Amino acid sequence: MKGLYLVEPVVALYAFSAYLTYPLVQQYVYRRLWQQLTNSTYPVSDNTSTCARANASDGRNRTYFQEVQEQASLFSLYSQVLSAVPSLLVTLLLVAYSDRAGRKVAIVLPLVGTLLYTLSLLAVSYLNLNVYLLVGATLLSALFGGLGTFLGGCFAYVADLSGGRRMxxxxxxxxxxxxLLSGVASLSTGYFLRAAGFDGPFLTSAVCQVLVLLYAIFILEETVTPPDAGAADPDGRSAVRQMFSAIYRMFASTGPKRRTLLVLLIFIFTSFSFAYMGSFSLLVLYELNEPLCWTEILIGYGTALSATIFLFSFAGVAAFTYCGAPQLLMVLMGILSLAVGTTVVAFSKTTLMIFLARVPMFLSIMPFSVLRSMMSKIICKSEQGALFALLSFAEVLTINVSAAVFNTVYAATVAWCPAFVFLLAAGLCVIPTALLGVVCATGADVAAEDEAEAEAADDESEERPQVDKDAPEDRDPLLS
Known part of the structure; x- marks a missing residue:
């Protein structure tokens, strides 16, 4: 049976299953640490949270509460740091190697790792095992590549099939x-948690991941024809050499102006990702803290509202692309959207304000999509895997480093200014904004050269292109 060239169902079901558990992991660790540090059952109420009751209690409970906040932040730090190195190496290797072995190798293996992690969550919760076993489960999942590898493989898959503005x-x-799917999942987590405890959503997530794994293995069609078995390189060291060779060729095959432009765009991508990922990684923990003192229901609503940012960002990209707006303008608007939104979060002291703080962030996802597309159009079709391997490597590195930095800063400042990390994120947006100015000067000449090629690319047939073409194609004007 012929397969389908649709990676979207894989991404959608993966997002739903992953975010069905993601908001719960912090809450589960939080409750287990509360039990260990206070030697008492975590108090659950329909209307109030732990910190609200701690404020009405004695000073000792407030001390416990701050200690749990610090320990939960450090737990996230340990998980990020220990899983960083294997995840980075596997991401770089698998996504680059997918140029030869096929994109599915960079899609299927991370799905296996995520399934193993979710089953570990279920085992720790159901059997009430030591909560620090989850750190080991995170490390095991990282050996299969993790989220960065999965998204790198999916974006490279799309780049194989699309060109021009379609990409x-x-x-x-x-x-x-x-x-959107993460928002739907997050919205249901609070109710799911109260109805079935932690075991229910963990089990549901595992079932979804089994389904998406079966789809990726048996239904999703490959876009890259792997070499014959005799031509394949069984030596692992040879595969590593090919990976670095592919990344080297990606830069060497482009002209000096394009190479400079590509490097600048990568720096913009990573610096913006650092600010975005660092601030959002602590949003749930911040909402659990006083003066907000959110319950699990409100956390679900907040996470779901945050998911609408993706919808509005997609609508923004579609509208601006249709109107022919410069791509760098879209990137700038997304950066300013994040800066304004995190500043509003820092000064939000009520539930209404923290909900409204999401509104200025509605365009903050645009830079990720636009920058990926811009970089993809600079290089050859046969080097898409190397590009997205490098981007995934940079993204995973940024996520881990930003989480380590922001969690450390939060643990140090939570006693006197919990919102400091969000002001820090807003300030860091100055870096990608400044780099955009450099790109405007560097990219002007490249954009003029590409304008004719971009117009021709938009008129090309929508048939699936061969990925072994060596000539760069489908370039849009970068500034027009």
């Missing part, structure tokens, strides 16, 4: 699916 919109559509 920008389809990459943005993948980002939107991640956001």
């Amino acid at each position: 920008t919109l389809r990459i943005a559509a993948l980002d939107m699916m991640i956001g």
